[in-house]
Amino acid sequence: MPEQRAISMLTILFDGIAYGMLLFVLACGLAVTLGLMNFVNLAHGAFAMAGGYLTVILTGRYGIPFLMCLPIAFVAVALLGAVLERALYRRLYLKGHLEQVLFSIGIVFMAVAAVDYAMGSQQQFMQLPEFLRGRIEVAGVGIGAYRLFIVVLCALLALALQWVLVGTRFGSRLRAAVDDPRVASGLGINVDRIFLVTFAFGSGLAGLGGALGAEILGLDPTFPLKFMIYFLVVVSVGGTTSVTGPLLASLLLGIADVAGKYYIPNAGAFIIYCVMIAVLMIRPQGLFARGSSR
Amino acid sequence: MITPPNHSAIIEAVAASFTHATRWRALEAAFWLLPLAAVLVFPRHYLLLNEIAILGLFALSLDLVLGYAGIVSLGHAALFGFGAYGAALFAKHIHADPLLGLAVAIAAAAALGLVTSVLVLRGSDLTRLMVTLGISLILYEIANQLRWLTGGADGLQGVVMKPLLGAFEFDLSGRTAYLYSLVVLFASFLVARRVVHAPFGLSLQALRDNRLRASAVGVPVNFRLTAIYTLAAAMAGAAGALLAQTTGFASLDVLAFHRSAEVLLVLVIGGAGYLYGGLIGAALFALMHDRISALTPQYWQFWIGLILVLIVLIGRERLVRPWTWIAAARAAQRTARTR
């Protein structure tokens, strides 16, 4: 039935968009960090995991409502990011990519083991509020309430980020610092402070993404390792010089992943990796980035 | 008046420096006596020693790529695993002779290295990182999908090796396995040493330090990089084959990310760029792993992560070659004085 097929396609499309939006929120912090500080932070997933576990603990053990936990997760993880940036990360800005990779892998291992020790290695389950659990029918296409919530929230976030980047003074300072830190600091822009704020913000976003994604993506101590490649793909395909690049890349990736698993289940995982390699070969700076690569 | 350069004297001096570099130092000879001594001193630990030898060979291959050619690879396990599966499948389906299987695995891994070197040539450090990671993940998926061939997540069973050279059985204590791995490691080391001290190796170091300048001087960049990557792939494949043959088993784990991360760590612990780093690092890492997991089987990953972080923060150079602290301090003093 063509009608049935159309409905399936729309459902898959919607699911893909939801998944993509989630990836965007998770990965855009990494994109900005990479673009701004040229720092390969493979431990980005650890911040997401922190946000997820924090939310699970707050909703499960202390009964704090889920919606209130989201900003708490954001702020708490942002603070964590700020502290780590000041204490550890900033010593490594000038070091080579290898050092940064090793350092962030070390952080990931420590985070994974620490969380395993503290919370156990099993999957964590999130208690969602009632109004986010149901399903809405729109012209025959079933839409999960939670996924709809994610799409709307992440779209708003993306718009807000774009506005900050393009419409505020901080945003223009940030863009200047990304383009050329030396000239920017010569102009009186406090590049140090921008690094700190951006890193903290990116980590906070990751934490928020972790809290949102725990329900759909699952949450266990191996989360950072499992999703590292997804974040890297978003960043490599979307480029690091804008917000729209990673957004489009995440959507593309989300839809491709979901649709791929639906239509060609056996090739599910391949598609992502092949797309990433293909893009990196053709345009090393990413599909949607403008300007020169680093 | 400017005296014209004495060409023949210069050439002689350069040739002498090459010979000097390739001469075996006493320290090196002493180093290679250690694994032989281990046979007598630690007769109950052949399995651990075998693991060190295999890991050392794997790290040595990464040293060629990373330490000498400057390619940061997060997916070196792809070559290791390819060699492992190649040897295992060859032994299971065609012929179970160890040396023949080793040769086949080396050829297969070298072929894979040659093919994927195209992807590794282009792009920045970050690009290469992700491409190599992507390759190893793809290979992992392929191995998982081809369950009928590789056994999938269950692993490839029934790999029973014939006696080495027709005479030495692979026994339960692991002695034959260890000596076999050691010989292959030494042979590969000799090859690497020869390559590295030859003009080819020096051009690689020039490439690593400044690719643009090297190509401006006339070094065929892509060709050299492809050559070294293929050689390293062959060695990594040999290490994988050794693992499969001495354990009689090959599973998806040989292609897993943590293998790539661990070999990187091993090389960093030992120090990249002087060939012995991989071997020293392998010994230290395997011993550390053994000790720590005996104490805290559950959380040894934490300590490994901590060591990694500390190594990076303190600085690899300073940790492995502490005398460079002093040299660096003196150099800083000198520049301060001349200002």
Add this chain to the structure above:
Amino acid sequence: MHQVSLLKRLAAFALMAGLAGAAMAQDAVKVGLILPMTGPFASTGKQIEAAVKLYMQRNGASVAGKKIEVILKDDGGVADTTRRLAQELVVNDKVQFLAGFGLTPLALATAPIATQGKVPMIVMAAATSIITEQSPFIVRTSFTLPQVAIGIADWAAKNKIRKVVSLVSDYGPGIDAENAFKGRFTAAGGQMAAELRVPLANPDFAPFLQRVRDAAPDAVFVFVPSGVGASFAKQFVERGLDKSGIRLIGTGDVTDDDILNRMGDVTLGVITSHHYSAAHPSAVNRAFVDAFTKAAQMRPNFMAVGGYDGMHLIYKSLEATKGATGGEALLAAMKGMSWESPRGPVSIDPQTRDIIQNVYIRKVEKSGDQLYNVEFDTIPMVKDPVKAAKP
């Protein structure tokens, strides 16, 4: 004369002391317990370790005059590590038993060591059928997936379920479960509308659940690793698939006792077949569950009972051989042994060395504020069907 008799007495004394010393050294029987204590399957390791400790606590730490010493090693779920640890345990520590093995590849990799070292190898968790065929020294106290999958296949065929979509994780046990279910279900006249395989590291079930909806079956048969079942069940309910008349069935791995409570009410009404439920209504089980919960602060699951029975096998075989530790003798004692386990009556098949046990059909129900798999039907003394079908 005096000197000679003194010498003789000294010699005799020395001989006795020497023998006593040697006998003392041999008085410990070592069991090499290799479990995944870290990594994604750490919960298996923890459950089995707790069960082994409980058994030793309840039955004493020595059997037939010999002290039992359990050497616990963590293999992290990596087969190479398992094999190396097993080899070291056999060669260096001279263990008389190898036990544990949380996953199929771990057991398969270790089989040659058991054969070469002539050491009985007790598989307490792994569940693929072919494991016991890899070495004549392997005995299993866990279960096989086909053994429990046919239970639910039979139940489905008898309960007006004609069309089924199977959805399994794409790895050994998943495919085993799929084949076992499919074989039995289609033989009973059922129809497989689709056979979906989900990547193991899968974050999202959306596309697969959409496929399920498209196929509109009577039931969906699920096998996913423990823990993943929760997110699957949640997404199943979220899509309204439970309201559309599609029943959720599977093997008991999906409703693992270890995490059942945390999975929440989405699992209510799910029908599974398995060999053990913590709610099994026998006196032996109630005592076991109480003691376990008190000692380990968690509910025992089917992994724990595999470990518990494995220790039982070790103890009883030593009793039968009166403390003698030859591998073949111990093995002979184990074959054909039968006893009342917390799960029900069990016995070891002398031909295949695999476990024969009851398979129960259970439904997830609430009792107080806890969720349990409540048994409502029993298939008695099921042999592993894959090996039973071979001539």
